[in-house]
Amino acid sequence: MTTGAKPVPGFAWPEALCAPVRSLPAHNRLWIAFSGGLDSTLLLHLAAYCFPGGPDLRAVHINHQLQANSAQSEQFCRQNCEALGIELQVRRVDVRAGNAEGSAGGIEEAARHARYAVFEEILQAGDLLLMAHHADDQAETVLFRMLRGTGVRGLAGMPRERALGAGRLVRPLLGFDRAQLSKWANEAGLSWVEDPSNVDERFDRNFLRHRILPELKERWPGLNARLRHTAAACAAQVALTDRLAEIQWRDCSPDGRHLCTERLSQLPLPEQKNLLRWWIRTSGFELPSIQDWGQVISDLIHAREDGEPELLGAGFAIRRFRGRLYLVPDWSEPETTNVELRPEQPLCWGNWRIRLLPVAGQKQTPPAIRVSTRQGGERFRPVPDGPGKRVKKWLQEQGIPPWERPRIPLVFSQDGEEETLIAIGDLWCSGQYSGGAPAAGWRLIVERDCD
Incomplete structure (x- = not known):
């Protein structure tokens, strides 16, 4: 545990830090994703300061049961919320039970999926979930995705706000560097729990955080701001391509449910690809990993009349019938025929x-x-x-x-x-x-x- 001085009674948080919290969208309940680390501890105290005595302020702690100090972190979160008079929900997830170590993204990605599944479960309509991601997290995300060969959508980084389950996720601290948050946390006399996995450089993100980003920041001061501008430009481009897809969907889908292959064939290949990918995403599915979208699209449009071309993804398939493309979910089958x-x-x-x-x-x-x-x-x-x-x-x-x-x-x-x-x-x-x-x-x- 990292301990500051005894919490300063009546500490006044800077208005610049309070502003993005006080200007949150209208909501019924406000949740804080509380890990016990520096960032989420600061966010918890900041929310309690901005909304004193708010009965609709709550916190949720996800115990992944992966670290030796997980019980200590859970207890720390309980004590902090009790001291602030904030209701806390603790959820324990068994990440290893699903053979997470063999999954595509490893244990980190499996833990993330487990964490977000809990968030989606607890959020109700009108709820906001605040997460403490900051400018250094955003820079790390953009650089990490670039190294993985992501496209413009990935380089847009983490959005400040998006839908999550029945509610919405908001990241009010994205405009602040971690050094700023650390300075304010120490001035406020906060203590927090360090996650030992954050220094393990076997994980790609930790390698970037501790070895690569410090060198880049020394060479190019203001790197966070530069990458933030890159992310904002990419996000604007994503918004434009999504808007284009919406317009083309109305033209290529007369019934609003299926795509007409004849009309789709009249679009340039990049726009065909953009429209299909938009259709998959807005239908609630993950994009499949496809090396040659051009060939797949050509098969869907130009295969012989009695052919059965198919684009397969996790939980769905896109199939063709009588000149139309259908997005078909993997429905559960009846257990018996009678x-x-x-x-x-x-x-x-x-x-x-x-x-x-x-x-x-x-x-x-x-x-x-x-x-x-x-x-x-x-x-x-x-x-x-x-x-x-x-x-x-x-x-x-x-x-x-x-x-x-x-x-x-x-x-x-x-x-x-x-x-x-x-x-x-x-x-x-x-x-x-x-x-x-x-x-x-x-x-x-x-x-x-x-x-």
Whole structure:
């Protein structure tokens, strides 16, 4: 533990430091990500100073259980929050349980994912989470990403503010150097806990922090400001490319859900790539690591008509069907092919939600209802008294992509020895179970995107 003098009673924090905290966006609750280190300890005391007695000020400490002093750090955080009258949530995560050491980013990246997963879990609508990243962290991030060969988006560094779960993350200290924060923390008489992993130069970031950045700063004074300007310029460029993608999406996606390959093909390759990457990101997925985007895009657009080109990513795929590109999530599959649908008990079926509800005044017990996927040979009558049709052929006529057809729930009613198909996903439902006054006395509701 690094200890300053006894905390100075009534210490007045500089207005320049208070300003970004006092000018936070409107919020319901304010959370401080509190590790116990110098930066987050200063931020905790600063927030308590700017919002004295605020009942909606809270802190969260993530104990990764990776360091020998993790218990000491947790206890330090508890004592600080108790002294300040701030409610503290402590969450312990088991990073090694997920074989983090074998992951692409190693133990550091696994710990980060675990930490942010907790943040997303606790944040509610209207909540802000403050993190104590500062100008040295930003410089380190930009340089680290440059060395990894990142693009403009990566060189934009850490944003001052962004969405996180149901709330928002804000970094109010990005404009201050660590030396400034250290000076103020000592003047305030604060103490904090040092993380022993921060001096281990086997980690790339620590190597940059302790060996490379000091040399660069000696050679080029004001390096933090220079890299901050670079990050700001890159962030502005990212905003422009995102805006371009939004405009082109409206032109290339007539239905707002799929991309028209003919219209996409009319764009230059850099704009095609930008639009596809924007689509993936705004759909909530990580960009896949692709060496030759040009070849992938060419395959998606120009593969033969009966081809099945595909762009695969973590949790999704982009596929083509009848001149359109579809972004298809990896939906969970039903556990079985036959499930009984009980009255007034919603059934989650893959990414579908199915309900059987009584019409007002209905007292009769409905017939047995089962849900299944297509097994082959199913037939139904799209129009009462009309000709029967095979479900397989009808789905093709409706333009349903081939990868969706095996997932669509088919709903059957059993009346004695006779079984009747009464619904095909949300595409068709028998008049016996739909409309304002369903003849069966029960209304069948089939909806997509079950949580």
